[in-house]
Amino acid sequence: MTDETGAVTPEPPTSNGKEKFFVRFTLAQRYLHAILFTSFLGLAATGLPMRFSDNAWARLFAKAVGGFGAILFFHKFCAIVLTFAFLYHLKDLATRVLVHKEKGIFWGPNSMVANWKDVQDLIGHLRWFVGLGPKPKFDRFAYWEKFDYWAVFWGMIVIGFSGYAMWFAPFFARFLPGWALNAVLVVHGEEALLAILFIFSIHFVNTHLRPDSFPMDMVIFTGKETEEEFKKKRTLEYERLAAEGKLETRVGDKPVYWWVNFAKVIGFTAIVIGLALLVFTLIGYFGTA
Amino acid sequence: MKADLGKTGPSRVVLGLRTLAATFVVLLLSVSTIFLRAQTDCLSCHADKTLQDASGHGVGVDSEKFHSSIHGVLNCTDCHTSIKEYPHPDQPAPVQCATCHADQAKAIGGSVHDGTSPHPCTSCHGDAHSIFPKDNPKSAVYPLNIPRTCGTCHASEALAKKYGLQNVYATYMDSIHGYAVSKEGLLVAANCQSCHGSHNILSHKDAKSTTARVNVPNTCGTCHGGVKDEYSAGVHGKAVAAGNLTAPVCTDCHTAHAILQPTEASFRMQSTPICGSCHKEQLATYRDTFHSQLGLLGGYVETARCWDCHGAHGNLPASDPASPVNKANLIKTCGRCHKDANASFVQYQPHANPHDRKLNPALYFVRLFMNLLLWSTLSFFTLHTLLWFIRAKREQRKSEPAAEEKHD
Numbered sequence: 001m002t003d004e005t006g007a008v009t010p011e012p013p014t015s016n017g018k019e020k021f022f023v024r025f026t027l028a029q030r031y032l033h034a035i036l037f038t039s040f041l042g043l044a045a046t047g048l049p050m051r052f053s054d055n056a057w058a059r060l061f062a063k064a065v066g067g068f069g070a071i072l073f074f075h076k077f078c079a080i081v082l083t084f085a086f087l088y089h090l091k092d093l094a095t096r097v098l099v100h101k102e103k104g105i106f107w108g109p110n111s112m113v114a115n116w117k118d119v120q121d122l123i124g125h126l127r128w129f130v131g132l133g134p135k136p137k138f139d140r141f142a143y144w145e146k147f148d149y150w151a152v153f154w155g156m157i158v159i160g161f162s163g164y165a166m167w168f169a170p171f172f173a174r175f176l177p178g179w180a181l182n183a184v185l186v187v188h189g190e191e192a193l194l195a196i197l198f199i200f201s202i203h204f205v206n207t208h209l210r211p212d213s214f215p216m217d218m219v220i221f222t223g224k225e226t227e228e229e230f231k232k233k234r235t236l237e238y239e240r241l242a243a244e245g246k247l248e249t250r251v252g253d254k255p256v257y258w259w260v261n262f263a264k265v266i267g268f269t270a271i272v273i274g275l276a277l278l279v280f281t282l283i284g285y286f287g288t289a
Numbered sequence: 290m291k292a293d294l295g296k297t298g299p300s301r302v303v304l305g306l307r308t309l310a311a312t313f314v315v316l317l318l319s320v321s322t323i324f325l326r327a328q329t330d331c332l333s334c335h336a337d338k339t340l341q342d343a344s345g346h347g348v349g350v351d352s353e354k355f356h357s358s359i360h361g362v363l364n365c366t367d368c369h370t371s372i373k374e375y376p377h378p379d380q381p382a383p384v385q386c387a388t389c390h391a392d393q394a395k396a397i398g399g400s401v402h403d404g405t406s407p408h409p410c411t412s413c414h415g416d417a418h419s420i421f422p423k424d425n426p427k428s429a430v431y432p433l434n435i436p437r438t439c440g441t442c443h444a445s446e447a448l449a450k451k452y453g454l455q456n457v458y459a460t461y462m463d464s465i466h467g468y469a470v471s472k473e474g475l476l477v478a479a480n481c482q483s484c485h486g487s488h489n490i491l492s493h494k495d496a497k498s499t500t501a502r503v504n505v506p507n508t509c510g511t512c513h514g515g516v517k518d519e520y521s522a523g524v525h526g527k528a529v530a531a532g533n534l535t536a537p538v539c540t541d542c543h544t545a546h547a548i549l550q551p552t553e554a555s556f557r558m559q560s561t562p563i564c565g566s567c568h569k570e571q572l573a574t575y576r577d578t579f580h581s582q583l584g585l586l587g588g589y590v591e592t593a594r595c596w597d598c599h600g601a602h603g604n605l606p607a608s609d610p611a612s613p614v615n616k617a618n619l620i621k622t623c624g625r626c627h628k629d630a631n632a633s634f635v636q637y638q639p640h641a642n643p644h645d646r647k648l649n650p651a652l653y654f655v656r657l658f659m660n661l662l663l664w665s666t667l668s669f670f671t672l673h674t675l676l677w678f679i680r681a682k683r684e685q686r687k688s689e690p691a692a693e694e695k696h697d
Contacts (some may be wrong), residue, residue, distance in 0.1 A: 005441040008616055023684040049586060050579075050582045050583065050586065051582065053581070053582045053583070053584075053585035053586050054576065054585055058585075058586065059585065062586035067586065068583050068586035068592075071586060072583070120407065125677070126673070126676070127678045128680065129673075129676035129677055129679075130676065130680075131389055131680075143608075144673075151666075166579065168626065169634060169637070170627055170628070170629035170630055170631060170634045171629065173631055173634035173636075173637075174631065174633060176633070176637070177633070177636070177651075177652040178633060178634075178635075178636020179636070179638070179649065179652055180651075181634070181636070181637040182637060182638050182641040182643075182649070182652050183651060183652055185578070185579050186643055186652065186656050186659060187655060187659060188663075190656070190659035190660065190663055191659065191662075191663075193663060194659075194663040194666060194667070195664065197663075197664065198667065198668055198670065201667075201671070201676050202667075202670040202671070205674050205678060206674055206677070210674075210678055210681050211678070211681040211682050211684075211685045212681055212685075241410060248620075
């Protein structure tokens with residue numbers, strides 16, 4: 001891909017010779033991700049001891065933070081934060097669709113909605129893994145990124161609903177049948193387990209730990225990526241923008257030095273906590289099964 | 290000590306100055322042998338508290354204390370029956386308390402304490418010449434003094450080991466009963482003898498013992514009458530009364546000596562497995578619920594334990610209209626914690642089993658669906674990501690020189 005550089009790129013807009021940066025995420029999106037992973041870590045750290053409360057580490061942790069009362073308090077606190085983040089995202093989507101009449105939210109290369117190309121990409125990618133074909137070229141959002149998005153979206157609704165159903169059980173009991181009150185705990189626990197296992201293993205590796213991005217893809221923290229990264233990871237989008245002559249509109253400033261370092265500290269901390277929680281989850285799941 | 294009193298050696302007495310005084314009295318009375326009748330006769334010698342017999346045992350008597358004691362009205366010779374006259378033999382016969390206290394002596398004879406002490410009566414009642422009635426605070430067997438009295442032997446680790454007993458003294462003293470006795474001075478609080486009896490103490494293995502399983506409800510019921518009535522009306526009480534000794538008695542949940550406040554966190558944390566030791570399936574299904582998940586984490590004692598819903602003493606089957614877990618009573622029972630409990634809310638099953646398709650079909654399929662979702666998603670993506678990782682690693686190795694250049 002590197003040898004294509006000269007051929008595909010039209011004239012680099014400005015500052016010849018210097019590394020150029022392209023905007024991928026807005027500041028609001030980056031904040032949303034930060035709030036999302038912080039509250040998710042909080043929810044996982046306080047939810048796991050409840051799910052595996054017969055484990056010694058769960059009791060030790062509960063004791064360390066001030067017992068179950070404290071754990072549930074933090075859990076609910078993080079839940080509220082995450083709920084607001086989710087509602088903000090919905091409001092943002094609604095504004096973009098209804099007020100700004102933004103096109104391409106539901107369809108096209110900038111949409112999170114899955115399309116036929118995603119299916120082709122998945123198959124093509126799998127074939128490439130085993131050496132049966134060339135590596136597919138991806139657009140702005142690759143199929144696994146869309147899956148991450150919808151997994152979180154679905155998880156938010158399922159875990160959120162079942163969580164609030166337990167929190168306000170007598171109220172929800174007005175609409176739900178009796179067995180549903182039993183089911184919400186199973187649903188909440190299993191879906192949360194899926195989310196934890198998925199995020200702390202699959203998402204971590206897919207997005208951050210795979211050789212192309214190792215040890216961490218900084219784009220979600222800085223919002224920007226280098227031209228080389230852009231071209232390599234989201235080739236179709238780059239080519240499309242270049243062909244339309246819109247590449248210039250996406251050029252951004254080089255991320256500030258201190259911000260990159262700060263983001264690295266935050267990001268690595270999150271990854272380390274996540275991996276630790278993954279270990280506890282596996283101990284809990286396979287230790288008590 | 291009574292027995293020591295008789296051991297006075299006359300040869301030594303004759304040599305002592307004090308004996309001269311006694312001889313003087315004897316001469317005054319102009320008789321060679323004196324018949325000892327009144328206390329004063331004996332006390333003319335034995336009032337000297339430093340008086341010792343040939344073997345060095347003190348044989349002095351605190352006359353003032355003795356007079357105020359319950360036996361103060363008796364003559365010395367009433368107990369020291371082998372002494373009739375002065376001079377008396379070196380080794381008078383031991384005092385037989387049984388002469389008057391025959392019932393108590395008989396009870397001791399059949400008890401665990403039989404033969405454990407050369408002076409069984411004074412071991413507990415204290416100094417022979419200062420025995421007070423048990424309602425006198427000076428008595429060694431006054432309710433507030435009993436734990437200390439029993440503790441002279443039973444607080445000893447060595448003795449506990451020797452007889453294969455648990456050393457429960459400290460445990461008792463830390464219990465609600467021990468606290469009531471030692472800190473509050475509560476005369477009605479259970480001390481050792483309230484449960485074990487006094488003279489007739491039997492091993493708990495003996496069916497006649499007050500601490501035998503079958504008798505425990507009655508023993509505790511002596512004070513806790515209301516609870517005993519409740520217990521007797523419940524399934525556990527009825528089972529025990531019918532001779533089923535696997536059913537729980539008071540001590541199974543409350544323990545015998547370490548008795549805790551049931552509202553205390555430590556008691557609430559330990560109570561569930563006790564019920565679960567018989568009700569295994571119920572414990573297993575309870576473990577799956579939020580109640581248990583919360584309950585296991587320390588610091589939160591409010592979550593429902595077995596007896597919060599089922600009652601503690603008068604447990605009844607759910608089919609009984611008087612049971613708190615009877616359908617008709619659920620709103621009230623659940624409502625004790627869940628203020629807004631309503632008819633639909635109480636359909637929640639605190640012992641649902643998501644693995645039991647027949648009993649909880651909806652829950653069974655929900656769990657099945659969630660598990661399938663979890664495992665299919667994770668299996669697919671684990672494989673996907675693993676293959677990707679391997680492939681990407683290979684690609685990276687192939688283009689390593691190029692990548693190196695790019696970075697610099």
